[in-house]
Every structure is written in structure tokens, then in C-alpha cells.
Amino acid sequence: MGASPGLRGPVVGVGAVLLRPDGALLVGRRVKRGEPATWSLPGGHVEAGETFEEAAVREVAEETGIGAVADPRAFTVVLHTAGERTHVTAGVTLRTTAPDPVARVTEPDVCDGWTWVRPDALPAPLFPPSAAVLTVWRGAPLPEGWTAYPR
Numbered sequence: 001m002g003a004s005p006g007l008r009g010p011v012v013g014v015g016a017v018l019l020r021p022d023g024a025l026l027v028g029r030r031v032k033r034g035e036p037a038t039w040s041l042p043g044g045h046v047e048a049g050e051t052f053e054e055a056a057v058r059e060v061a062e063e064t065g066i067g068a069v070a071d072p073r074a075f076t077v078v079l080h081t082a083g084e085r086t087h088v089t090a091g092v093t094l095r096t097t098a099p100d101p102v103a104r105v106t107e108p109d110v111c112d113g114w115t116w117v118r119p120d121a122l123p124a125p126l127f128p129p130s131a132a133v134l135t136v137w138r139g140a141p142l143p144e145g146w147t148a149y150p151r
Contacts, residue, residue, distance in 0.1 A: 010086040015043040015133040016056040017093045028111040030127050040127035056092035064103035069094045078132040082145035091133035
């Protein structure tokens, strides 16, 4: 079964669940032009030649300035096929090696601030790919239109 005419190729990205030693995770307020403001995990497109883990480490460093991380591990791939493009997003957990890391805003046209939150106190609304990754990570049912692997 091939792609439908007029549809563009898939977008492959990564969402990094960056954990601090106290269990808090990092989210940023996404303010990308043309999109409603949402909260998002650090992440972005996977570049040619990268593994999901390498992309997560790179995106965390580029977007937050946090380079002291360890133990990156892909735990899911979520797939969204309900739009004009298929979105494939890998969820990767990693941890900071600093006890109190400070995230900087390095891309103000995309994110206007980072904050550490408890997993049970996530802000809303979440950027849809981040919401799907975090749903799998927390063991909750996925939003409509998403599939997670492994199932």
C-alpha cells in the first residue's frame, strides 16, 4: 500500500524526557509562530545518520544548553497518521548528571522558557507529540489518532 497522492513524506522527530535526580522533568513553553502556545519536551527532527538517542542528546544541548546528560534510552515510537503528514516521534529518556541543572532559552523563536515539573503536575496544553510520548512514559491511554510501539 503506497502513499496517497498529494501527501508529503513523514516527519521523524524525537522527544526527550530529561529527568533531574529528584525525578522532575524538563518542559518548555513552545511559542513557535503559526502555532498555539503549548508545553513541550526538548526535541526536534532526527538528522541523517543519527540514532534516536543521539538526536535526543543533541537536541537537549542545542535547545537548553544542558550537555551533562547520561543514559539515553529510546522507550517508544509514537505514530500520528491523522493529518496531512505522518509524524513519527521517538520517546527517549535521559538523566542529567548535575544535581541542579539550569536550562537556558537558546531558541527564543521556538521556546520562551524552561521549567522543571513533577510528572504528576504537567502543564497544559501539551504539544501533541510531547503529549503522546509522555502518555506512553506514564502508562496512560494514548490520545485519539496516535499509535505507540511497542504496543
